[in-house]
Amino acid sequence: MNSKRPVNLDLRTIKLPLPAYTSILHRISGVILFIGIAFLLWAFDTSLSSQEGFNAIKATLAHPFAKLITWGLVSALLYHFVAGIKHLLMDIDIGDGKESGTLGAKATIAVSVVLIVLAGVWIW
Secondary structure, rough: OOOOOOOOOOOOOOOOHHHHHHHHHHHHHHHHOOOOHHHHHHHHHHHOOOHHHHHHHHHOOHHHHHHHHHHHHHHHHHHHHHHHHHHHHOOOOOOOOOOHHHHHHHHHHHHHHHHHHHHHHOOO
């Protein structure tokens, strides 16, 4: 038995590298999209059911809270898409080193922030 193993890790003091945070955010955005699909399918079904259903969804989406939820779902989609492209590039051995991984994580965050802000302007 290795006696040098940590017995009690303090998770608040562990410093993860930036690529680890972008990977965690990629997983979180996937969960948000999975849950958000239920809302989107309900809205799509209701809007196609009748003219009244379409008008109800249109009125619902005009509410600021619904716009916030929509912006959150679009933001999760945009981040997940950009991070997915980064992961696909890493699968073909582009940007999978330590320095290039950090650069890729910074690029993922930068591109995502720009796209999310543009989506916010478009939705609001």
